[in-house]
Amino acid sequence: MKKFFSILLFVIIASTISGCMESIEINEPSQEQHVEANRILNETYLSPARNIHPFRMQATVNRIAPRIRAASYRVCLDLQRPQYQCDLIQRSTIYIHQNNPQINAAADENSDIHLFGGLINISGSDDEVAAVLAHEFAHVMFVHVDKKFMNALIGQSIALALVSDSASPQSQQYWADLGAGIGAAAYSPEMELEADRAAVYILLHAGYRPEVMQDFLVRATRESAQQANLGIYTVSFLQTHPSNSNRMAHLVSAIQDARIGRPLVSTGY
Numbered sequence: 001m002k003k004f005f006s007i008l009l010f011v012i013i014a015s016t017i018s019g020c021m022e023s024i025e026i027n028e029p030s031q032e033q034h035v036e037a038n039r040i041l042n043e044t045y046l047s048p049a050r051n052i053h054p055f056r057m058q059a060t061v062n063r064i065a066p067r068i069r070a071a072s073y074r075v076c077l078d079l080q081r082p083q084y085q086c087d088l089i090q091r092s093t094i095y096i097h098q099n100n101p102q103i104n105a106a107a108d109e110n111s112d113i114h115l116f117g118g119l120i121n122i123s124g125s126d127d128e129v130a131a132v133l134a135h136e137f138a139h140v141m142f143v144h145v146d147k148k149f150m151n152a153l154i155g156q157s158i159a160l161a162l163v164s165d166s167a168s169p170q171s172q173q174y175w176a177d178l179g180a181g182i183g184a185a186a187y188s189p190e191m192e193l194e195a196d197r198a199a200v201y202i203l204l205h206a207g208y209r210p211e212v213m214q215d216f217l218v219r220a221t222r223e224s225a226q227q228a229n230l231g232i233y234t235v236s237f238l239q240t241h242p243s244n245s246n247r248m249a250h251l252v253s254a255i256q257d258a259r260i261g262r263p264l265v266s267t268g269y
Contacts, residue, residue, distance in 0.1 A: 071205035
């Protein structure tokens with residue numbers, strides 16, 4: 001019975017939050033783009049990981065960050081986002097956790113970006129690190145961290161509204177936590193697709209090949225599979241940034257659109 005109500009709660013929360021989610025315009029990939037995505041995942045040749053020493057990671061990011069930051073700001077202005085959102089890109093600090101083996105990157109509630117040593121270490125080129133940075137700056141641009149926080153509050157509020165006033169404090173806490181968790185997770189795949197699509201345009205503005213974003217996703221996916229065979233789990237990037245063939249198909253679509261000059265279209269703030 002509890003499982004049934006958990007599913008019902010998810011449906012109610014997801015449908016409620018759907019009216020609050022705003023994004024850039026994203027169309028579903030074609031069948032041909034799905035086929036290409038599977039080819040990329042299965043056949044892409046990748047250069048070896050660079051195994052960058054922790055002492056050299058700061059210099060690596062310093063080579064990349066100014067171009068990506070400037071391009072992110074340009075894309076934000078082109079989308080006519082509110083000025084304060086574009087200013088977040090200019091003020092964002094990039095923190096490098098050189099000695100952390102996690103293969104991950106994240107934007108936090110202060111609109112700062114964190115790059116972990118494991119991610120920089122396995123990168124095959126500066127371009128792949130640039131792709132990750134572009135993706136994280138897109139999260140900052142669209143204030144995704146704030147949106148996930150608000151979704152968590154909405155989910156928690158809906159869950160508590162559905163719980164009887166006579167329920168025990170433990171029961172109320174259970175449903176509050178469940179609602180918050182569902183709310184925070186709601187539309188995270190859409191947020192990733194939104195950040196991916198914007199990142200493609202950021203990379204082009206910065207003078208990089210947007211295909212390097214595909215390369216890094218392939219690299220992270222293969223690294224995760226290899227580590228799983230060894231009982232090692234450090235590829236947190238795929239936990240916080242879910243990746244599958246559908247996401248790759250959306251990347252194929254975004255790159256094709258950008259290559260022919262189709263502009264990003266903002267559907268709201």
